[in-house]
Amino acid sequence: MDSNALINTLKGAFMNLPKYRDANGNMVAPITIDFEQAFNGIPRFC
Amino acid sequence: MRPPRGFAKTALALICASLFTSTVQAKMVELADNELSEVTGQAFINLTTGSNAGINYTRVNFGLNVETQLNIKKLQLGQYNDSVTRPGEALGSSDILINNFALGTVNADDTINPFLELAYSGNRVVGMRIGFGEAKGVLSGDIQSLTGNLPIKIEGTARPIFDQASFFDRLLLGVAGVTRDTRLQADAALVQTNGTADPTRATSAGMVNGQVLGCVTGCNLGGLSNALLSLFASNGCQILSLTTCFPLGNFQSLPVGNMAVTDSASTAAIEGAAKGFFISMQTQAWPGVTWTAMP
Numbered sequence: 001m002d003s004n005a006l007i008n009t010l011k012g013a014f015m016n017l018p019k020y021r022d023a024n025g026n027m028v029a030p031i032t033i034d035f036e037q038a039f040n041g042i043p044r045f046c
Numbered sequence: 047m048r049p050p051r052g053f054a055k056t057a058l059a060l061i062c063a064s065l066f067t068s069t070v071q072a073k074m075v076e077l078a079d080n081e082l083s084e085v086t087g088q089a090f091i092n093l094t095t096g097s098n099a100g101i102n103y104t105r106v107n108f109g110l111n112v113e114t115q116l117n118i119k120k121l122q123l124g125q126y127n128d129s130v131t132r133p134g135e136a137l138g139s140s141d142i143l144i145n146n147f148a149l150g151t152v153n154a155d156d157t158i159n160p161f162l163e164l165a166y167s168g169n170r171v172v173g174m175r176i177g178f179g180e181a182k183g184v185l186s187g188d189i190q191s192l193t194g195n196l197p198i199k200i201e202g203t204a205r206p207i208f209d210q211a212s213f214f215d216r217l218l219l220g221v222a223g224v225t226r227d228t229r230l231q232a233d234a235a236l237v238q239t240n241g242t243a244d245p246t247r248a249t250s251a252g253m254v255n256g257q258v259l260g261c262v263t264g265c266n267l268g269g270l271s272n273a274l275l276s277l278f279a280s281n282g283c284q285i286l287s288l289t290t291c292f293p294l295g296n297f298q299s300l301p302v303g304n305m306a307v308t309d310s311a312s313t314a315a316i317e318g319a320a321k322g323f324f325i326s327m328q329t330q331a332w333p334g335v336t337w338t339a340m341p
Contacts, residue, residue, distance in 0.1 A: 011331040013124030013141040014245075015194035020321040022304065030181075030320035031300050034202030035230070039210055039289070041296030045151045045184050 101172065101332050105163040107179065111316055113157050114183075115150040123327060124193065141247060142194075142325070144187035151299075156183025157309070157316045165328070173332075177324025180316040182303035189294040191247045198234040198251060201262060203227055212287040222274035223267030230275075231260045237291050241283045252291025253280035 017030045033042065077085075090110075096103045124141025126132050150156030159180040165173035205226045208216055224230065236248035241255040258276045265271035283291035307318030 011328055012126075013193065013325070013327045015142060015192060015196070015325050016322065017194070017196050017302070017320065018322045019197050023307075023317070028304075029197040029199035029233070030302055030323065031196070032199040032201060032304070033297075033301070035200060035204070035206040036202065037297075038200050038234070038292060039206050041292070042299050044146075044186050044298035 099332050101165050101167055103163055103165050105161050107161045108159075111157055111159055111180075113150070115152055115156065116148060118144075118147040120145050121147040121187070123325070135247075139247060140191060142192060143190040144192070145190065147187040149181075149185060150183050151186070157181075157319065158183070159316065159319075163324070165332075167330075172330050173326060173328035175324045175326040177322075180303075180319035180321055181323045182305070182309075182316050182319040183301075184299050185302050186299040188298060191249055192236060192294060193246050193248070194236070195245060196236050196251065199231065200234055201231040202229065204230050207288065210288055215286045215288060218278070218286065223265045223271040224261070224275070225264065225266065228264040228266075228271075229262040231262050232280075232290075233257055236294075237283070239283060239291060241280060241291060248294065250283075250291045250293055251297070252283055252289075253285075255279070255281055259285065 019027045019029055022028045090108070092107050092109060094105045094107065096105070121142060121144040122140045125138065126135065127137055129135070129137075149158065157180070158178040161175075161177050161179055163175040163177060164171055165175070203226065204219065204224050207230065208219065208226050211219065232253055234252050235254055236244050237250050237252050237254055238244040238248070239250055241253065243254045244250075256279050258279045261271045261275065267274070278285050280290045283289060302323065303316075303320040304318035309317050
């Protein structure tokens with residue numbers, strides 16, 4: 001990853017949804033999907 | 047005519063009550079300092095402050111676990127239209143543009159713990175964040191462009207991969223000990239359409255160049271399966287014939303946090319909630335601060 005681009009990114013508007021430590025102490029992604037959802041997308045939940 | 051006995055009883059009770067209550071009085075008594083110091087409490091809002099890389103922060107924590115369904119017709123942040131100081135940005139483009147943005151869904155247990163944070167350098171405000179100490183639920187919208195940090199874990203059976211793969215790729219997967227019921231995983235992030243990581247105005251998410259599929263369970267060759275899978279890293283949004291990057295617009299709803307964990311009414315925490323989610327607007331880059339060091 002280009003570190004200059006990274007720093008520039010921090011000027012402006014952005015959404016940060018970082019990895020976090022779960023109850024078991026593991027670093028986990030905030031969003032988990034399966035391969036079906038990855039390939040075919042996820043429709044809007046109502 | 048004699049008054050009814052019930053009326054007499056009631057009148058007598060009222061007279062007695064008024065006599066007794068006139069002698070009952072409450073008096074305010076001040077607490078001594080040592081008594082007061084033994085009392086702690088937390089009411090609604092609290093303030094926290096911090097400092098990092100020369101930037102000071104004041105955070106207003108609302109101290110609420112809120113079940114919410116928030117809708118915004120158009121969430122558009124960071125539109126500059128300034129070709130002089132920001133060359134290369136398309137006119138009208140934005141750092142974040144999400145149509146029909148929503149946090150939470152109707153009739154769902156979508157919970158957030160909100161805060162508002164101001165960042166200032168000296169006496170000048172240089173940033174504002176709207177964040178959620180904990181967030182669990184569904185983030186929805188038609189994502190046109192997104193700037194930021196959005197790590198995604200893709201995990202599940204390999205069945206959809208077999209459905210997408212060519213005959214030759216299926217053969218290779220078989221050689222690697224992967225069957226349709228094998229559980230595989232991959233890490234994804236915001237990327238350009240060539241697989242380069244792209245945290246700025248991204249329109250796609252997927253596997254960054256060099257990342258590989260990993261075996262979770264059900265690989266017939268054990269550790270050797272992972273070794274064989276690692277020979278085929280994602281490159282240019284492809285692993286062999288498989289597409290590994292996808293338009294953000296395909297994901298109209300994204301589950302935030304571990305939805306499989308049930309909340310417990312006995313704790314204040316939101317079980318399974320993602321932590322550290324915020325939307326930020328900053329007028330300057332903060333020296334030395336990256337996504338991984340984001341306070």
